[in-house]
Amino acid sequence: MRDRTHALLVIDMQNDFIADGALAVPGGDQIVDGINALMDDFATVILTQDWHPAGHSSFASQHPGKSPMEMTEMPYGPQVLWPDHCVQGRKGAEFVPGLRTDGDLIIRKGFNPAIDSYSAFFENDHTTPTGLEGYLRTRGIDKLTMVGLALDFCVNYSAQDAARLGFDVTLRPDLSAAIDLDGSRDASMKDMENAGVRLP
Ligand code: VGL
Numbered sequence: 265m266r267d268r269t270h271a272l273l274v275i276d277m278q279n280d281f282i283a284d285g286a287l288a289v290p291g292g293d294q295i296v297d298g299i300n301a302l303m304d305d306f307a308t309v310i311l312t313q314d315w316h317p318a319g320h321s322s323f324a325s326q327h328p329g330k331s332p333m334e335m336t337e338m339p340y341g342p343q344v345l346w347p348d349h350c351v352q353g354r355k356g357a358e359f360v361p362g363l364r365t366d367g368d369l370i371i372r373k374g375f376n377p378a379i380d381s382y383s384a385f386f387e388n389d390h391t392t393p394t395g396l397e398g399y400l401r402t403r404g405i406d407k408l409t410m411v412g413l414a415l416d417f418c419v420n421y422s423a424q425d426a427a428r429l430g431f432d433v434t435l436r437p438d439l440s441a442a443i444d445l446d447g448s449r450d451a452s453m454k455d456m457e458n459a460g461v462r463l464p
């Protein structure tokens with residue numbers, strides 16, 4: 265019997281994060297088959313989609329004189345400036361070829377033009393909720409396994425938020441991959457461990 269209180273969260277498995285995508289994560293295309301297989305083990309499967317309007321404030325293209333991967337200050341804190349990626353309705357925002365999308369819920373994030381949203385639970389102001397917490401609680405789900413992209417950004421923020429909200433969280437590093445900006449992979453693994461995320 266699959267555990268009805270334990271959900272699989274598949275983060276941002278989208279074209280722009282793999283292969284020749286705008287913000288390709290090394291190794292991102294090698295985890296698709298493993299994620300598909302893992303879906304069979306879960307009663308509930310939730311997928312997330314990074315879903316930005318054109319001209320989103322997290323894009324370096326909107327900040328004159330700035331290049332992708334540089335930092336800026338936003339009203340809610342420091343923000344990495346990214347190449348244009350995962351624009352709503354475009355090819356780069358679609359799920360990667362071959363990924364099973366027969367899950368129960370698809371949650372989109374990053375659609376507020378002024379605020380980025382790494383976490384599946386809160387926007388980067390750390391207060392505006394996406395609604396995922398309510399979905400999980402009302403369905404009696406208190407355990408989460410997380411996979412997908414990118415380990416050091418959206419997976420990391422989602423896992424830490426979930427742990428702080430009281431969920432029992434496991435991240436599968438073998439079914440995730442990192443952007444690794446200035447050592448962000450190691451830093452995020454430490455931060456997740458400190459937040460109580462299980463890292464098998
Ligand atoms: C992500 C950077 C910008 C991610 C999304 O899915 O990890 N990273 N937008």
Ligand code: ZN
Pocket residue numbers: 314315316322346349350374
């Ligand atoms: Zn994004």
